[in-house]
Amino acid sequence: MAATKELSVEDKLRAIYDLQLIDSRIDEIRNVRGELPLEVEDLEDEVAGLKSRSEKLKSELDVIEDQIKAKKNAIDEHKESIKKYTKQQDSVRNNREFNSLTKEVEFQELEIQLAEKQIREMKASIEYKKQVVAQSSEKLEEKQAHLDHKKSELDAIMAETSKEETYLTEKSKEYQGLIEDRLLTAYNRIRSSVRNGLAVVSIERGASAGSFFTIPPQTQVEIASRKKIITDEHSGRILVDSALADEEKQKMEKLFAAL
Numbered sequence: 001m002a003a004t005k006e007l008s009v010e011d012k013l014r015a016i017y018d019l020q021l022i023d024s025r026i027d028e029i030r031n032v033r034g035e036l037p038l039e040v041e042d043l044e045d046e047v048a049g050l051k052s053r054s055e056k057l058k059s060e061l062d063v064i065e066d067q068i069k070a071k072k073n074a075i076d077e078h079k080e081s082i083k084k085y086t087k088q089q090d091s092v093r094n095n096r097e098f099n100s101l102t103k104e105v106e107f108q109e110l111e112i113q114l115a116e117k118q119i120r121e122m123k124a125s126i127e128y129k130k131q132v133v134a135q136s137s138e139k140l141e142e143k144q145a146h147l148d149h150k151k152s153e154l155d156a157i158m159a160e161t162s163k164e165e166t167y168l169t170e171k172s173k174e175y176q177g178l179i180e181d182r183l184l185t186a187y188n189r190i191r192s193s194v195r196n197g198l199a200v201v202s203i204e205r206g207a208s209a210g211s212f213f214t215i216p217p218q219t220q221v222e223i224a225s226r227k228k229i230i231t232d233e234h235s236g237r238i239l240v241d242s243a244l245a246d247e248e249k250q251k252m253e254k255l256f257a258a259l
Helices: 009-031 035-091 095-176 183-193 217-225 242-259
Strands: 200-204 238-240
Touching: 009 095, 009 183, 009 238, 009 242, 035 095, 183 238, 200 242, 238 242
Parallel strands: 200 238
Antiparallel strands: none
């Protein structure tokens, strides 16, 4: 930290403007990806949801199939009972026993009718669920294809930019180490509060870059003298003179070109 304190104001301005150029270059790289990482993440969640729903529907179909088998077995049992009660009617001793057996036969027949009705309803449910499964499978295929496409896009961009981003991120940390804590804190605060991430800007045509507010001539002279850190009273950005900015841009362009 002692070395940092020994830096002249001009050296501090060069270091923080270099840091801005590096961070802006990292911003550009990340902007190339745009919303792709979030799109991929959303698609992955959607595909997982569709797979889960499809599996749930298939599981429900299996349960209904088992229920139909159980109902068919119950029908067979009811039919056997009808045969048994009908046969018993041949050997009854009085009308009361005959009527009792008749009621048992009628009950079994009603149970068969109810089971057959439930089987029809379950078969209709199966047909409906099969349609839903088919639609879900089709949608899943579409989403999976879209996801694969977006992932390949992202992978291609990452392959092109990851090496450069990693290098520049390390360079950003290196330049941060040259800047005193108070100034670095101000830089980070300004960067996070402006949309384009520009915390340090140069003077262009009498105004800070990207601003319509002109800077008084006396202030411009002070900025060009590089004797103290001056901020724009309107935007709060740290200001550097155009000559220093051009020199640092040329230096950084060589650094970027070598990547």
